[in-house]
Amino acid sequence: MTWRNRLFLAITLLGTLLLSACSGGLPPLIEPDETPKQFLSRQVIVVLSDDLREQWPAIDREIQLRYAIAKAGEFPLASIRVNCLVYRIPESGNPGQVPEYLPPDQVIQALGRDARIQLVERNQLFESLQNSSADPYAALEYGPQTTGADLAHRVSTGKGVPIAVIDTGVDWNHPDLIGRIAKIQNFVDGGDAHFNDESHGTAVTGVIAARANNGVGIYGVAPDSSVTALKACWYASPDSAKAACASWTLAKAIDFAINAGSRIINLSLSGPPDELLKRLLDAAFKKGVIVVAAAAEDKPQPGFPASLPTVIPVISSDARRQVARPAWLSQLLPIAAPGVDILTTAPHAGYNFLSGSSLATAHVTGVVALLLQQQPHLRPDEVRQILVRTGYAGPASTHQPQATLVNACRALASLDDGLACP
Numbered sequence: 001m002t003w004r005n006r007l008f009l010a011i012t013l014l015g016t017l018l019l020s021a022c023s024g025g026l027p028p029l030i031e032p033d034e035t036p037k038q039f040l041s042r043q044v045i046v047v048l049s050d051d052l053r054e055q056w057p058a059i060d061r062e063i064q065l066r067y068a069i070a071k072a073g074e075f076p077l078a079s080i081r082v083n084c085l086v087y088r089i090p091e092s093g094n095p096g097q098v099p100e101y102l103p104p105d106q107v108i109q110a111l112g113r114d115a116r117i118q119l120v121e122r123n124q125l126f127e128s129l130q131n132s133s134a135d136p137y138a139a140l141e142y143g144p145q146t147t148g149a150d151l152a153h154r155v156s157t158g159k160g161v162p163i164a165v166i167d168t169g170v171d172w173n174h175p176d177l178i179g180r181i182a183k184i185q186n187f188v189d190g191g192d193a194h195f196n197d198e199s200h201g202t203a204v205t206g207v208i209a210a211r212a213n214n215g216v217g218i219y220g221v222a223p224d225s226s227v228t229a230l231k232a233c234w235y236a237s238p239d240s241a242k243a244a245c246a247s248w249t250l251a252k253a254i255d256f257a258i259n260a261g262s263r264i265i266n267l268s269l270s271g272p273p274d275e276l277l278k279r280l281l282d283a284a285f286k287k288g289v290i291v292v293a294a295a296a297e298d299k300p301q302p303g304f305p306a307s308l309p310t311v312i313p314v315i316s317s318d319a320r321r322q323v324a325r326p327a328w329l330s331q332l333l334p335i336a337a338p339g340v341d342i343l344t345t346a347p348h349a350g351y352n353f354l355s356g357s358s359l360a361t362a363h364v365t366g367v368v369a370l371l372l373q374q375q376p377h378l379r380p381d382e383v384r385q386i387l388v389r390t391g392y393a394g395p396a397s398t399h400q401p402q403a404t405l406v407n408a409c410r411a412l413a414s415l416d417d418g419l420a421c422p
Contacts (some may be wrong), residue, residue, distance in 0.1 A: 036189035036234065038248040042089045043072055043123035044108055045247060045276060050081040052116060059116055060085055067107050077251060079258040079283045082118060084276070086248060119275055126245040126271030128167070128200045128233060129294040130356035141218045142319045143207065143338035143363050148409030148421060149221045149370065153212070155416050158222025158369030161376075163208060163264045164257035166250065168243045169195030170229040171202045171347040176210040176217040182226040185256060187249040188234050195231060197347050200243045203354050204268050205229065206345030207362035208369070217351060218343060221366025221408070222373075230256060233269065247274050254280040258289060263372055266365040267293040267311075268358035270303030277305060285310035290372075290380045292365045294357040295334050297326045307332065312368075312384050314361040316340055317405055321392070324357075329401045335387050336403040337363035367408040374415045386411050 046063065048056055063085070064071060073086040089104045104122075111120040144150045162182070172181040173196060186192050209227050212219035232253040233245035250269075254277065257265050265284060270293075281291055295306035295313040306313035313332060316339025317323045323336040339360030346352040368383055378386075390411040391404035409421035 036191060037072060038123070038187070038189055038246050039125070039234075039236070039244065040072065040088060042091065042104060043248070044087050044089060044104070044111070045119075045121055045123055045251075046085040046087065046111060046117055047119035047276060048083045048085065048116065049118050050083065053083070055116065056083055063087065063111070067110070069107065073248070075248070075252050077255040077280065079255045079287075080279050084248075084251065086123065119279075121247070121275055124247045124272050124274055126233075126247075126250065126269045128243040128245075128269050128356075129296060129358045129361075130200055130203070130242060130268075130354055141343040143342060144219065144221055146317070146319065146321060146338050147221065147363055147367060148407050149367060151409040151421060152367075152370050152412040152419065153223075155419050156370040156373045156412055157212070158209075158225035158366065158373050161222065161225045161264065161369040161372045162228065162260075162262050163222075163225050163266060163365060163369060164228045164230055164253075164260070164262035165201060165205050165208065165266045166230045166232050166253045166257065167201035167204055167266070167268060168198035168233045168235070169201050169231045170198070170205045170227075171196045171345070172229065174202065174206070174345050174347070175349055176214070176345050177202070177205060178211070180205070180209040180211060180220075180223075180225070180227055181229050183228045183260070184231070185228070185253070186231045187252045187256075188231055191231050191234055194234070198231075198235065198243070199346055199352075200233070200268070200358065201229060201231065202347050203344045203352070204266065204358060204362045207342060207359055208266065208366045210345055217345065221363055222369035225366070225369045228257065228260060228262060243269075245269055245271070247276060251276055251280060254284065258284050258287060262289060263376070264365055264368050265289055265291045266361060267291060267305060268361045270294055270296045270306060273304045273307075278308060281305055281308060281310055285380055288377075288379055290368050290383050292361050292368060294361040295326070295332070297324045297357055300327050302326070302328050302332050302334070306334070310380065312364060312380075312387070314357055314364050315403055316355070316357050316360040321405060323403050323405060329403065333401060334403050335364055335391065336360065336405045337367075339363070364406055367406055367411060370408055370412055371415065374412065386414055390414050
């Protein structure tokens with residue numbers, strides 16, 4: 001791209017942002033007093049086996065009466081054959097009341113001792129891994145070139161590969177995403193109204209599947225893939241830089257993705273260890289679903305679910321192929337992909353530069369889709385081996401742990417002898 005084209009694009013993007021600012025700035029967000037029921041504090045999830053289906057109503061009533069807690073919701077997870085009951089523990093109780101009020105930890109411990117209950121855990125919060133700021137126009141769309149995806153497109157564009165993006169909502173009317181979103185589903189109470197307005201899911205989806213050769217905007221790593229947009233996250237307040245997600249909504253979305261036949265699940269988010277979500281992701285692995293997850297680069301641990309052996313963990317690299325070096329790198333060697341100053345889609349036909357391992361994860365998801373078009377029956381461990389074997393692990397003289405920088409062209413060339421890569 002010539003300097004004149006770069007300057008034109010920069011001026012065009014700047015004009016778009018200025019117009020957006022004049023018309024009200026950021027897209028509308030759910031106000032704090034509209035917090036969806038899946039994100040209220042002091043919630044616990046009780047997991048019951050499908051084998052006890054006839055006892056579910058009686059167990060539910062007994063829990064509410066014995067522990068003086070109110071039911072907040074219920075959802076089955078067909079992929080792991082369980083039913084989940086959600087309760088909200090009150091903040092205080094009246095001394096001497098019957099039944100007597102118990103603090104949250106004691107309720108959880110008591111429920112955990114019930115032989116009929118498979119699992120009990122808090123409804124935990126997760127967050128997207130997009131940085132709160134980036135230097136606009138620091139780079140153009142370098143991801144497909146840096147990863148070699150532009151060369152890989154000679155033999156594969158991810159055509160028809162079903163990908164589940166579990167995230168915020170997505171602007172499916174964006175000119176670069178029209179026709180790329182096969183299905184949408186909302187798992188956040190009250191989240192339908194803002195589905196098209198949310199930036200994180202729109203950005204992630206653009207990196208993966210923005211349309212190629214349509215005369216506008218950018219193109220994705222897997223521009224002919226088929227995306228299912230599953231909203232399990234939202235913006236907790238109008239000034240939130242990151243989206244928030246809950247165990248409750250993530251569990252339902254992962255279960256949906258597995259049952260819908262998704263071959264790849266993109267999780268550009270991170271949070272605390274979660275046994276229910278682990279069970280679902282283990283089930284996905286056994287069914288051959290490749291799960292790609294963002295790792296936390298600025299924390300002492302990679303976070304969940306990136307820490308699981310059944311997923312592909314991802315960190316960021318920049319336009320010069322410099323890879324992030326988190327403190328935990330000696331514990332877990334992730335895949336690296338472009339995640340600094342990434343030009344991608346924004347709501348309402350916009351574009352923006354964003355940074356974070358969320359965007360890097362989307363690049364790896366796109367590369368996996370390219371591989372699956374060529375060999376649809378690749379297993380998760382086989383995909384990971386290909387990415388590691390064909391990627392770039394840094395200078396051989398370096399004695400420190402090195403993440404593997406993904407190379408889509410070489411990965412595809414390992415499956416197709418006719419593809420030449422530099």
